Amino acid sequence: MSARATGPNLLQENVGVLKSRMGTFYPGSHVIFRGHDLHTDLKDMDWVELYVFGITNRRFSKEQLRLMHAIWTYTSYPDVRLWNNRIAALAGSCRSTGTLGMAAALAVSEASIYGGGILVRAMDFFIRTRQRLESGGDLTDCIREEFDAYRSIGGYGRPLINGDERNQHMLALARELGLDQGPHLCLAFAIEEVLLAGRWRMKMNYAALVAALGADIGLAPREFYLFMFPVFLAGMPPGFIEASDRPEGTLYPVSCTDILYEGQPRRTWSCQSGN
Amino acid sequence: MSEKENPNAIRTRIWREEAEPDNPFATRAAYCRGYDVYGEMLGQARWVEMLYLLFHDEAPSAAQADMLEALAVALTNPGPRDASVHAAMCGGVCGSTAASSLMAALAVGAGQLAGGHEVFLAMQGWAECGDDLDAWRKRLGKLDAITGSIWPAPEHAPGFDPHGVSTATSVRQMLACLAGYGAGSHLLWLQQNLPDMEAAAGCPLALSGVAAAALADLGFTPEQGEMLHLLLRLPGAAAHALEQRPLGYKKFPFGTVELESEESK
Missing domain, CATH: 1.10.230.10 (Cytochrome P450-Terp, domain 2)
Known part of the structure; x- marks a missing residue:
């Protein structure tokens, strides 16, 4: 990529070409992951090790990897009351797919009061x-x-x-x-x-x-x-499964009388301009 | 280089753009199905006309646009009792990102209970059975699971409320209003055959069922109807998620868990 190009020229330089230090796959042949052959050089890595290698391009000691595993394990809570987990479980209750439920639950985990x-x-x-x-x-x-x-x-x-x-x-x-x-x-x-x-x-x-x-x-x-992105993930599938196994729509049902309305009193809608 | 030879070309029947003379990445004019969006439609076209046009080759008739607008109003806010809105509020109460609240609403509102896939399945019914009561009876009498599907096996007739007792007034009102536009045959037929359809389904009609019939009347395919149902219900999820944000998790239902042993299931 030219260091001097700006504006449309910068965009034009990048049309159709994806320059990457991170890797690529050669269909039918092999995969390069951060400069290494995934199926030969990295084949014995466990998943967390590979995940962190993909992020950092560094190797970590056995002790450090053990700690990283534990960081995820120790906060995997299968409790559907927790707001992120609840989304995965609600997806199960509403007969959506597990992937949709858990992906949204992970996205919501980027909260300001937790996660x-x-x-x-x-x-x-x-x-x-x-x-x-x-x-x-x-x-x-x-x-x-x-x-x-x-x-x-x-x-x-x-x-x-x-x-x-x-x-x-x-x-x-x-x-x-x-x-x-x-x-x-x-x-x-x-x-x-x-x-x-x-x-x-x-x-x-x-x-x-x-x-x-x-x-x-x-x-x-x-x-x-x-x-830390998948840190809560292991706690989510149990809630999805349980809600999927129970009758549909029975997780957090809310009756009409449970809406505590604090807004304007009832009034009549007349057409927009006269409202 | 011709379009045929250009490996970077994106094929579409929906959208065309003309570039500014000084910048091939800046839009001088954009055309939706041939209409100049910023030069002609902007300020003239209604949101629902643009919406319809995105999915069809031709613009909607006045009745179709009016009906789509009414449908959009009906779907805009499923309300805080709805699970998809509840999911969005879970994002709101803890200060999650805006997009994640909408993702939560989409994920939960995508399902087969009041969600996008329910509308898809119900619209498949309209495509298969049309206004033929016997065909509907046959279809509603059996809930076939598609083996190997990512979707769970249907547990109730799509478009009907498995927990309902009688047709909710809001459902009747929506059906009556939308049928009144006369934009297709299904809504009117559904209104006339409601008791038989509900008897065949074993439960009362739901809003999703009215939405499915309306979307079919407007000429949308089941795939398009599923998308629109997901899309049109998002505004309520957004509003409720934002409303909960300053209230916080302490004022939002949390619930209690009664732990059962693994053996008791």
């Missing part, structure tokens, strides 16, 4: 705060400024309950794997200490913990974001 939005914010905060501290900044100031900007600290506090049942298990595993001494995890605990001691009273949740662990194993924010 994608919080994970990215948590890692971003850790990285910025480390830079500030290294240049002589004060942690409490960083936290206060973050509150001023966002009214919350990504990865601390939690919808439904303040505290996180996943953290002790993930920390135990990180300790067992020798991955619990990284600088981002230390910072994550230091932040929690400030938050608990101050008026905020917020505990670290799973998002902050895994963002810190992800940063400590070398994942950049975009890499971590893409790695």
Whole structure:
């Protein structure tokens, strides 16, 4: 691609040609995945390893991969009340397809109070705060400024309950794997200490913990974001299956009287112009 | 290079564009089925006329456009009790992206209970049975699963409400209104044969059934009808998802789970 081309010339240069460092397939022959033959060089990779290799172009240690598997496993909750899972289950209840239900449920997982939005914010905060501290900044100031900007600290506090049942298990595993001494995890605990001691009273949740662990194993924010995309997936099929096995339309039925209307009183519709 | 030889050409009967003289990627004029969209239709054509034109070679008659508009109004908001809107609100209450709320509404509203695929199946019925009551009785009497399909086996007659007791007033009103446009034979026939059709189906007519008959009357294929049903129900999902956003998850139904053992199923 020409470095100087702009406007229509830039578009014209790219008509019909797809330049890629990432790979391609040669029908009937072989597949190149990030410079390696998928069916010979990479054939023994497990799926998570390949997924992370596709994102980062880096190899990870056995311990790091074990941790990454666990990051997904420990937050796979087959509870259809959780808003993303509920979509997969509603798809089952309405006799849609499993793929539609789970794909939409994953898309919704990029929420601002849980999932994608919080994970990215948590890692971003850790990285910025480390830079500030290294240049002589004060942690409490960083936290206060973050509150001023966002009214919350990504990865601390939690919808439904303040505290996180996943953290002790993930920390135990990180300790067992020798991955619990990284600088981002230390910072994550230091932040929690400030938050608990101050008026905020917020505990670290799973998002902050895994963002810190992800940063400590070398994942950049975009890499971590893409790695976390399927994090809730394993909890979704059970809800879809159960709702599909039960009578159609029986998940979250709502009667007319359950609509709590708070709007304008009943009035008459006359044609648009006279309305 | 001729179009035949151009490997980058996109074939379409719907849309043509002419480029600006200074930029082959900027549109000077766009034509939908031959009509100049920005030069003539804009400000003159109704949204439903454009919508119809996208799927047909010719523009709709006045009655067809009026009927499609009425159908669109009927479908615009399935309401917060509807599962597809509920799904969109699940995105809204937690601050998920706008597109994901609509994806949720599409995924849940695609199914065979009040969704797009139900409309597809019901429209296949109109294509197969037309206005022949005996053919409908035969069709509604057996719910055939398509083996190897991604879709689950039908559990009720498509276009009818498996949990209904009698024809809901809203369904009757929609049927009466749309049949009044006289844009085709199916709606009128359905209105006249409603008790027999409901008896054959074993449950009352649903909104999706009226929508299917209306879309068939407008000359849409089952595939086109499925698409339109998905599309036309999105505005309500969008509005309800946004309304829930500031209210948040604490004011949205959560429910309780009563855990059963695996053996109890």
